[in-house]
Amino acid sequence: MSRAEFPARVYIQEVVTRDGLQIEPRFLPTADKIALIDALSDTGVAKIEVTSFVSPKAVPNLADAVDVARGIRRNPAVTYVALVPNLRGAEAALDAGMDELNLVMSASETHNLANMRMTPEQSLDGFRAIVGVAAGSPARLNGSIATAFGCPFEGAQPEEKVLALAESYLALGLHSVTLADTTGMANPRQVARLVAAFRARFGDVPLTLHFHNTRGMGLANALAALEAGAERFDASLGGLGGCPFAPGATGNVVTEDLVHMLEEMGVPTGVDLARLLDLARGLPALIGHDIPGQVAKAGRSGDLHAAPVGLRRAAV
Numbered sequence: 001m002s003r004a005e006f007p008a009r010v011y012i013q014e015v016v017t018r019d020g021l022q023i024e025p026r027f028l029p030t031a032d033k034i035a036l037i038d039a040l041s042d043t044g045v046a047k048i049e050v051t052s053f054v055s056p057k058a059v060p061n062l063a064d065a066v067d068v069a070r071g072i073r074r075n076p077a078v079t080y081v082a083l084v085p086n087l088r089g090a091e092a093a094l095d096a097g098m099d100e101l102n103l104v105m106s107a108s109e110t111h112n113l114a115n116m117r118m119t120p121e122q123s124l125d126g127f128r129a130i131v132g133v134a135a136g137s138p139a140r141l142n143g144s145i146a147t148a149f150g151c152p153f154e155g156a157q158p159e160e161k162v163l164a165l166a167e168s169y170l171a172l173g174l175h176s177v178t179l180a181d182t183t184g185m186a187n188p189r190q191v192a193r194l195v196a197a198f199r200a201r202f203g204d205v206p207l208t209l210h211f212h213n214t215r216g217m218g219l220a221n222a223l224a225a226l227e228a229g230a231e232r233f234d235a236s237l238g239g240l241g242g243c244p245f246a247p248g249a250t251g252n253v254v255t256e257d258l259v260h261m262l263e264e265m266g267v268p269t270g271v272d273l274a275r276l277l278d279l280a281r282g283l284p285a286l287i288g289h290d291i292p293g294q295v296a297k298a299g300r301s302g303d304l305h306a307a308p309v310g311l312r313r314a315a316v
Contacts, residue, residue, distance in 0.1 A: 007231035010262055010269050012255065013047035013208060014040050017068070018083055019252055020240030021061050022052070024287055030064040032286055034071045039279055040237070041075040044271040045255075049081045049102065049234070053089035069096035081142070085116060090130040094137055101134065103127050103174065104144040107162050108151030111182070115146065124168060131173045143169035144178035144210065148194070150185030159194055163201055176206035178234065181221065184214020184250065188224035195228035210234040211253045212242065213292070218253035219261055226267070233258060237276070238283040238291035254293040256280045264301055273300070 017033055017040075033051075040048055050072065056063035069082065081100040082093040093101055105123035106112035112120050127143070134141060147154075148162045166177045179194060191209070198207055209225045209232070211218045222233055236252035256276045262269050280296040 006226060006265075006267050007229070008268075009231065010226065010267055011046035011232045012044075012259060012269050012271050013049070013081075013232060013234045014043075014045045014237060014255055015049040015210075015234050015252060016040075016237040016240055016255070018049040018052050018062065019234075019242075020236040020238070022059050023242050024061055024240070026288060027061055027063075028286060030067050030071070033064070033068050036237075036279070036286070037068070037072045039275075041073065041078050042272075043275045043279070044269070045078065046232070046270070047079040047081055047100070049083060050098070052083035052085070053092040053096075054083070054085050066092060066096055069093070069098060079140075083144075084130065086126055087129045087133060090133055094134060094139055098139060100140045100142055101130065102142045102144055102178070103130060103169075104146055104180075105165075106146040106151070106182070107157040107165055108147040108154045110153040111147045111151045114153075120165075124172070127169075127172055127174070140176070141174045142176045142178060142208070143172075143174040144180050144208075145169075146180045146182040147185075148179040149181040149190060150183065152183050152185070156185075159197055162194065163197060166198065166202065170202070170205065176208065177202075178208040178210050180210035180234075181212055182210075184212035184217070186211065186221050187217060188220045191221045191224040192228045195225050195230050199229050206232065208232040208234055212251065213239060213253050214242075214250045219258060222253060222258055223261070226262075235259075238280045238293045238296070240283070240287070240291065251292050254280075254295075257293055257295050260295045260300060 051065040051068050052062050053065050079099045081102050082098040083102045084090040084093050145165050150156050209230050211221045235255035235258045237255045239251040239254035241252040242250050259269050259271045259273050277296055280293050283291050
């Protein structure tokens, strides 16, 4: 795909306060979560996945989901999303005024049992109930397909299996779909094939790509998806995140690194990279450790430096 065929705009969807914080070793205070979300709301990101309405026993770091969801300042230009694992979580998210509910199940039965403690069929039955309770509300419903590009227990997932699951989501009444590389097993050719196949079957159904950088291919996979027609990407500030139910899984693709790459390519995102970098550079003080992001450390490609003192041309 040539530059002229890239989407007119790419939409960046921030997931740091859900996916990013869920496996952190220490609890980030509620007030700090709210302040971070409020600051991200002013960067130009299209969506923020605020939290997950999940059992505090399963994910202690998100035990304050209700307080966070109700405490944030809403920017009308931003869609505020909550991940919901079941009907109870959906009801709590709707009561807290979330704009979108993200429903998740795995293409892999083994991973779905580990992550959701349900078979894929049981997950779909639960989604039907959520669709029913959300009917008549303004909230939109997104269906995420975890391990869409591979499972650490089962290996590669057949393309047709993933597409059939997306078809089931849409038949239930969900509005959009996310293909998630939950454990960083995707490669660019595989990504390009699956995105192209999705577009061929489902046309303009909103599609998000959710990549992890577990094996260093996150940005390459994002570029492959972009070239295949994708325009919506999840990403995590600083590269925080990872699935707690997958061996060796590490952080998401880095928001500021992804925005920087797109900006350098001339692909508009509407995101203020300078603000994003300021927030990324403040993350270590919040979470107590370094972050994987590179641009926050090295600076943007266009950031020039003074020549070394005393530099002289060699005599001719």
